[in-house]
Amino acid sequence: MNYSSLNITIDNQIGIIQISRPEKRNAMDPASWAELDQAVKELNLDDNVRVIIITGREKTFVAGADIKWIHDRKPLDIYGLAVQDVLLNVYRSGKPVIAAVNGYALGGGCELALACDIRIGCESAKFGQPEINLGILPAGGGTQQLAKTVGLAKAKELIFTGDIISAEEAQRLGLLNHVVPDNSLMDKVMEIAEKIARKPPVAIKMVKIAVNESPTVDLSAGLALEKALQAVLFSTGDKKEGTAAFLEKRKAAFKGE
Incomplete structure (x- = not known):
């Protein structure tokens, strides 16, 4: 499949999905969520891939959902293309998925990271669920996965306030496995991915x-x-x-x- 919002590479049994919407700071719209869903499915079917990495382009992981898309959505639209369904497929991927968080991971971006098995962030990465500021809640699994990851009380605080936290704080809360210098992010991610790819x-x-x-x-x-x-x-x-x-x-x- 040809992708307009993603760059896909496969090397040494590792499939890398790079989200590439730099003009929108990698904010996701229906087409890009559908592409991500398809890419994860295709890499799961590829016998040459043992580990999947998801990252973003140009110092942003995913800056959330496209606000224009959210503004125009009607109540029953949630039962059409649902971010929750896409991220559940990431969570259930038969192959390990590593999030290489190279910048802002907000809203759906934070939820995408939470859906991954291992999360590695650079020092400048930021995390948050600011949906409350738009009059909505994190419906990509954020109310469930964030609580399981950082604990109920802290998840409530982050979702109630919409606060954005640093990579250091994210690691302290258990949201990140590792924090590394910005220029070492992919080296660390590939080190772990290659180690897993050698396992059965x-x-x-x-x-x-x-x-x-x-x-x-x-x-x-x-x-x-x-x-x-x-x-x-x-x-x-x-x-x-x-x-x-x-x-x-x-x-x-x-x-x-």
Whole structure:
């Protein structure tokens, strides 16, 4: 597919989605959200990709949604193209998704980062859910994912006030895994992505399923799911390769089988 709002590159089993709407500070409209949804789906189907990175162009990750689009939306439009649905697909991606937050991540941009598995930001990155200032709420999963990430009280404060926080504060709250100098962001992101890409892909997928479900089920159900996923992994070629490599004192070559 040809994309007008995204740049897609694949290198060394890593797919990079760069959001490219610099004239709008990478603010997203219906077409760009639909493109992001399609790009994540396509990379999930590509056997040459084991890890997905999402980043932005020109010192902005995503500065939220296009305000003109929000201004013109009618109540039932939320049941057409919903940002929530796109970001749920990012969250459920069978392949790990890393957010490389290279600047402002506001509104839908903050929610996009929250939908990713790992978040790495540069020192100049900023985060916030300022939707309250427009008379609306964060409906891309922000009321749910932010609370699970930073805690209920802090999520309420950030959403009630619309305050924008620094990368340092975001890391302290658990919103960022790492903060690095601006010129080192992609080096750090690629270091982690390449490390994950060398791991067994089926096991990574099963781990993600188990961990994503952990907040939604009680301990007994979570342990039952964990056991079932482990049974699946016991049947894989990668399990045989990983254990054989360990016993033979060599590096494993995982094929995703």
